[in-house]
Amino acid sequence: MARMTLMSGPERRRRWRADERREILIDAFSPGAVVADVARRYDVSTSLIYKWRREVLAARDENGFVPAVVVDGAGVARPAVARDPAIVVELPHGARVTISADAAAALVTATLRALR
Structure with a gap:
């Protein structure tokens, strides 16, 4: 059965919090993951996932630092x-x-x- 998201009120676009974006990016670009499958799971466009990745990479290149991994x-x-x-x-x-x-x-x- 197809799923439908109803957006009510003046805002027609979903707003993704930074932690939600980070989780989606980690899932989408983990080894063996397929971006289209992850996009379907989170109900987000594949092009938006790639846009978020470009933004993260551009921000990382600007300051020269990468997040520490423990x-x-x-x-x-x-x-x-x-x-x-x-x-x-x-x-x-x-x-x-x-x-x-x-x-x-x-x-x-x-x-x-x-x-x-």
Whole structure:
């Protein structure tokens, strides 16, 4: 059965809160997700999801910062290993991110996603 949303009053457009947008974007661009499926689930246009993503990426590029990601178990102390880094990502303006070979997989994944 089809679902219908009735908008009453002078406002004809839905307003999405920042936390709702963030949740939709996380769902839409998580590994294996299909944006069209997520759009249907939240009853939002796929073009609006892509617009929100462009806005987030543009804002991130303006200030050069990305949100921090906290990973469970990241606070566990590990012995220092004197090895060459396994991954080196060179960013514009000379910034560099190095990831050692013994870094936790979840931490590496979160770091690389944040750099995307």
